[in-house]
């Protein structure tokens with residue numbers, strides 16, 4: 107490494123550490139994202155540093171990143187619809203839009219006032235999904251902004267809430283489990299999911315509480331942009347990106363104990379433990 111690239115490398119490291127702990131930014135929405143639907147249900151606040159999506163009986167709304175990515179540490183700060191949000195789904199995910207698609211989901215499932223939100227995560231790889239996990243958060247996600255983050259490198263995918271790992275999906279290709287590798291866009295949306303989201307669809311959206319509003323911040327993107335003209339595998343998995351460094355290939359010991367604590371206290375559903383659904387557990391469930 108020459109001096110310049112060494113300095114660039116160091117500043118990547120530093121940036122990485124800062125971003126892991128901070129999470130706020132001055133990047134405006136328009137620099138990295140486009141609205142995809144429900145244009146008249148989107149409000150730009152604070153010079154585009156905050157976006158509000160609204161849902162009423164006529165529409166919800168959504169946005170997506172301008173670019174696709176092949177690795178990174180993706181995150182949004184979100185404040186969810188408050189009061190009676192039953193049936194309302196707020197989603198933040200990465201998706202490849204392809205035929206056998208890759209997708210990494212945060213889905214926040216609303217609830218009647220006073221009852222907790224459920225945070226559902228899912229992982230699709232090469233078109234295979236059905237890997238739901240659900241938990242209740244240790245705070246009220248409607249009261250304040252919190253950071254929801256997805257680390258994606260070649261060795262692991264980790265979902266974080268405020269830097270606490272809540273889910274780990276390892277690269278288990280050596281035992282035949284496919285692992286996300288396609289370029290993915292970052293998306294967020296607010297929509298009516300009352301046919302499934304709350305109590306399995308039995309608790310419906312109460313439209314007298316509309317509009318439902320979700321707020322988003324933190325539009326800088328820490329990822330390796332997909333470039334059609336270069337060798338993506340080579341470039342996006344390179345250690346020039348801090349999230350690909352070996353220290354991010356598995357949880358460190360503090361993260362591991364925080365993760366175990368979350369699993370012990372807050373998980374309400376895990377497909378790995380659903381034996382009526384999977385009499386033989388999926389292979390990735392056996393190698394935790």
Ligand SMILES: *[C@@H]1O[C@H](CO)[C@@H](O)[C@H](O)[C@H]1NC(C)=O
Nearest residue numbers: 134135136150152153154155
């Ligand atoms: C972002 O772009 C939209 C559409 O071009 C425009 O209406 C809006 O004013 C822009 N917002 C900011 C904060 O620049």
Ligand SMILES: *[C@@H]1O[C@H](CO)[C@@H](O)[C@H](O)[C@H]1NC(C)=O
Nearest residue numbers: 259260261277279285286287
């Ligand atoms: C999974 O890990 C193996 C071994 O490190 C690596 O060769 C492979 O490219 C990884 N797969 C993906 C899709 O990242």
Ligand SMILES: *[C@@H]1O[C@H](CO)[C@@H](O)[C@H](O)[C@H]1NC(C)=O
Nearest residue numbers: 190218310311312313314315
């Ligand atoms: C919907 O909300 C209104 C206003 O709070 C309330 O009067 C009504 O009972 C609610 N309906 C249901 C089905 O909960």
